[in-house]
Amino acid sequence: MKILANCLWKLKPAPPEETSQNFPYPPLITSLLYNRGIKTPEEADMFLSPDRRLDHDPFLFPDMEKAVSRIYKALLTGEKMVVYGDFDADGLTATAVLTTGIARLGGNVAPYIPHRITEGYGLKISALEKHKAEGASLIISTDCGITAIPEIKRANKIGLDVIVTDHHTPLDELPPAHAIINPKVPGSAYPFKELAGVGVAYKVIQALYRNLGRESEARDLLDLVAIGTVADIVPILDENRYLVKEGVKRLNAEPRPGIVEMAQLSRLRLGEIEPESISWIMAPRLNAAGRLEHAMAGYKLLTSTAISDSQELALWLENKNTERQQLTVRFVEKARARLDSQSPPSLLVYSDAECPQGISGLVAGRLSDEYYRPSIVIKTNADFATGSCRSIPDFNIIQALSRFAPLFSHFGGHAQAAGFTLPTEHLDTFIKGISAYAEESLSGVELKPFIDIDIDTDLSQLCPATLRELERLAPFGEANPKPVFLSRGLNITDYRSMGSNNEHLKLRIKHKGRFWDGIAFRQFKELNGFLQSPVDIVYNLELDKWCGTDTLRLKIIDMAPAGTKI
Numbered sequence: 001m002k003i004l005a006n007c008l009w010k011l012k013p014a015p016p017e018e019t020s021q022n023f024p025y026p027p028l029i030t031s032l033l034y035n036r037g038i039k040t041p042e043e044a045d046m047f048l049s050p051d052r053r054l055d056h057d058p059f060l061f062p063d064m065e066k067a068v069s070r071i072y073k074a075l076l077t078g079e080k081m082v083v084y085g086d087f088d089a090d091g092l093t094a095t096a097v098l099t100t101g102i103a104r105l106g107g108n109v110a111p112y113i114p115h116r117i118t119e120g121y122g123l124k125i126s127a128l129e130k131h132k133a134e135g136a137s138l139i140i141s142t143d144c145g146i147t148a149i150p151e152i153k154r155a156n157k158i159g160l161d162v163i164v165t166d167h168h169t170p171l172d173e174l175p176p177a178h179a180i181i182n183p184k185v186p187g188s189a190y191p192f193k194e195l196a197g198v199g200v201a202y203k204v205i206q207a208l209y210r211n212l213g214r215e216s217e218a219r220d221l222l223d224l225v226a227i228g229t230v231a232d233i234v235p236i237l238d239e240n241r242y243l244v245k246e247g248v249k250r251l252n253a254e255p256r257p258g259i260v261e262m263a264q265l266s267r268l269r270l271g272e273i274e275p276e277s278i279s280w281i282m283a284p285r286l287n288a289a290g291r292l293e294h295a296m297a298g299y300k301l302l303t304s305t306a307i308s309d310s311q312e313l314a315l316w317l318e319n320k321n322t323e324r325q326q327l328t329v330r331f332v333e334k335a336r337a338r339l340d341s342q343s344p345p346s347l348l349v350y351s352d353a354e355c356p357q358g359i360s361g362l363v364a365g366r367l368s369d370e371y372y373r374p375s376i377v378i379k380t381n382a383d384f385a386t387g388s389c390r391s392i393p394d395f396n397i398i399q400a401l402s403r404f405a406p407l408f409s410h411f412g413g414h415a416q417a418a419g420f421t422l423p424t425e426h427l428d429t430f431i432k433g434i435s436a437y438a439e440e441s442l443s444g445v446e447l448k449p450f451i452d453i454d455i456d457t458d459l460s461q462l463c464p465a466t467l468r469e470l471e472r473l474a475p476f477g478e479a480n481p482k483p484v485f486l487s488r489g490l491n492i493t494d495y496r497s498m499g500s501n502n503e504h505l506k507l508r509i510k511h512k513g514r515f516w517d518g519i520a521f522r523q524f525k526e527l528n529g530f531l532q533s534p535v536d537i538v539y540n541l542e543l544d545k546w547c548g549t550d551t552l553r554l555k556i557i558d559m560a561p562a563g564t565k566i
Contacts, residue, residue, distance in 0.1 A: 007558055008450040009538060009565045011486065028455065028466070032473055032483050035454050048472050050241035058207035060190045063179035067163045068207050070138065070178055074107065080136045081109040084123060084144070086197065087116045087290030089283045089298070091143035093228030094165070094201040096302045097221045098142055101205035104217070110136075113295045116358055120386075120410070120421065123148040123162075128155045140204075141165060143197025146182055147412055149175045165200045167234075168412060169398070192239045198228030199243055222247040223256065224302060230275045231283035236477030244475045248273060258301035261314035275477045288320040291358030292327075328362045331355050335367055335377070346447065347395075347438035348375040349431055355379050361388035361417070368392060372449040374400075374438060378427070384409070385427045389418045394445050400437055404430055451538055451558055452484060459487040460512045464550050467541050482540045487511070489562050491533040509537075509554070517544065518554035534562040 015023075015034035022041055023030040029048075038044050046053065058064055074081050081102060085095030095111045102109040114120065114127065122144045128151060131139065138161045141148070145164035152175040155162050165181045174180060181200055183190045195203070202218070202225045209218040226247025229240055236244055251259065251273045259282070263270050268281045286298040297320075301313040335350040348367050355363065360377040367375040367390075374391040391397035396415045405411065407430050411420035422430060462485075476482045493515070494508035507518035518539065539554040 008446075008448050009453055009486070009558070009560075010450050011453045011456055011566055026469060028469060029472060032454055032470075035452075036473075036480060047241070050245050050475075052242065054239045054242040056191055056239055058203040058210070060188075061181050061183070061203065061207075062185070062188055063181060064204070064207050067165075067179035067181055067204060068211055070161060070163060071102065071107075071140070071204075071208055072211070074138050075102070075105055078108055079138055080134075081107060081138045081140060082112050082131045082136045083109060084112045084114075084127070084131075084139050084141045085299075086121060086143040087113055087295035088143075089231035089286040090197045090228040092286055092290075092295060092298045092302060093224040093231075094142040094196075094198040095299055097198055097201045097205060097224050097228075098140055098165075100224075100303060101208065101218065101221060105208070105212070111296075111299055113290075113299055115294055116290050121412070121419065122410070123151040123155075125151050125154045128160060129158060132158050132160050137161065138163070142201045143167070145175065145177070146170045146180070146184075147175070149173060151175075152177050163204075165197070165204055167195050167197050167200050169414070194235045194237065194240060196225075196229040196232040196234045196240070198225050198232075199234075199240065202243070219246065220250070223250040223254075223259075226251060226275075227278055227282055227286070227302075230278040230477055231286070233478045235479035236275070236475055237479050240477075241475060241480075244275060244477065248275065248278075248475060256302065256304075257307055257310040258304050258313060261307070261310040262301070262317070264311075265314055265318045275475045276482075279477075284324070285317045285321045288317055288324045291324055291362075292320050292356065324359060324362075327356055327359050328366070331359065331363045331377075332366045335363060336370075339367075339371070344371050344373060345435065345439070346373060346442040347435050348373050349378070349435065350376070351378040351380055351385070351427070351431075353380045357386055360386070361390065361419070364388045364390040365417075369449070372447050376434075380424060380427065383424060384421055385424050386421045387419060389413065389420070391416045391418075392447075395438065395442060400434055400441070403437060404433055453486045453538060454483045456486045456488075458512075459490060459509075459516065460514065462541065462552060464543065464552055467543050467552060470541065484538060484540060484557065486536065486538050486566075488536045489534045490537055492535060505556070507554075507556070516552065516554055518556050520556035520559075523556070532561065535559045536562050536565060 012035045015031055019034055020030055023044055033044050038047050083095050083098045085091040099109050099111050123141060140163045142165045144166060146166040146168050152162050156176060161178045163179045164177045169184055181204055183193045183195055202221060206218045209215045226244045229244055234240060252271050255270055262268060262285060266281050268277055289295045289297040297313055297316055304310045348371060357379045360379055364375040364377040372392060374395045374397055376387050376389045378385050378387040389397045398413050398415055398418045401411050401418055401420055407422050407426040409421045413419055470483055491510045492507055493510050496506055498504040498506050503522050505520040505523055509516040509518055537556055538558045539556045542553045542555050544551050544553040
């Protein structure tokens, strides 16, 4: 949720006439394709038809042959393999893909998900030594490992082979693993760099099954790939479009027992799952386990085949998600109270010994959205401080952290999201340093949230057929958001608050003799002051299937008195 009173509206330009003439699509689709960087008919065809042309050859990864050969050797000799994952939804689904894919071939394989609080992210020497003592000879990391140089050196020393499968950005030095499967490794011929961790894991299983003449069986795992890909907010472009499209089909056609039970306890509609369902319903519940206790419950839900087990796990995750929501609201409010809302600094830093480490990233994300600034939320204790960072497009947070690398025990992440651990004695030095760096880097940048608007249209021009036309651009997600419309001069005839906390807003809108319903989630307070007609409204289109009738509904992003924005 953004501070909408200060939100800028930016209308994207119409495509040049040459593009409009070359694209064999209706004007609306042509404009939306152009807004998404699609400039040629060939690119448009690939975007609108994300089929197996986008399913790139897994053996384009430089080390894939080595990785597959090592796993195959372990299968033949009965070696114990451990898949070492991560505690978020991407890591859980990636772990499930690898363990399920290997186990189906008769492999002796076990999952290992570290505890977020007691172990933290990534490979740990103590865990590797434990696996070796318990008879493992091959570790396959997933969604982690690319920066684990000392840990993999230790693994080699004690006789453990390590295959790294990861999608995070490598350091200048690569770990001395038996094989590294990561599209971002320098010199990689793999054509798409933005796979999620689960996407990389799937390519390993795809390659393994291809060599055995059973590649079609690997596609049974695409439902897990879709969940992890959407949950990790990677761009839904290129191969990710194919993986998500096919995975969502499988989620709807053959949902796993755990997903069925999750649906019974949530707003998830079986048969109507789309990427937004993953983002707002499935991913938060899977992530809740690792945020507050141990993430293994999420893994078990994804891999369970027994209804009774799935029911128990789904209920536990539902309760943990409710607890997570309550804690997030509490600590966001505490952070707001401490921040200067009138003149906030370029970088927001909130440090709290009581803030649960598992929700610090959520709090940072909410602060970053609301104030449109990079945000760091830090959990402190006597010895160490652990921080979660969220950022804005104008500030690369992992580059910023890299400037202070000598202070950290560990750090990593992406341009927009990262984390770190450092000795508490270094905390003040770090905060002062990165705050000064942010002030300098963001000097002259207008730190106001903005909404990119695709189409400025008269509301009367839209109908259910419009929405069906828009579905050609699905699946939607990061880098391919649902189209955003602007309609001007609308009259509000009725409105009311909704929800347990009266935080949602429902509107009745009249325009040129027709009535429309609109809904704005978590925005009643922000929009209540703009409800005098006429208004300009920015929105997505939704299909409201009520009593068997399809009608359009406006999912409102922002509104303003007519003519006051653009």
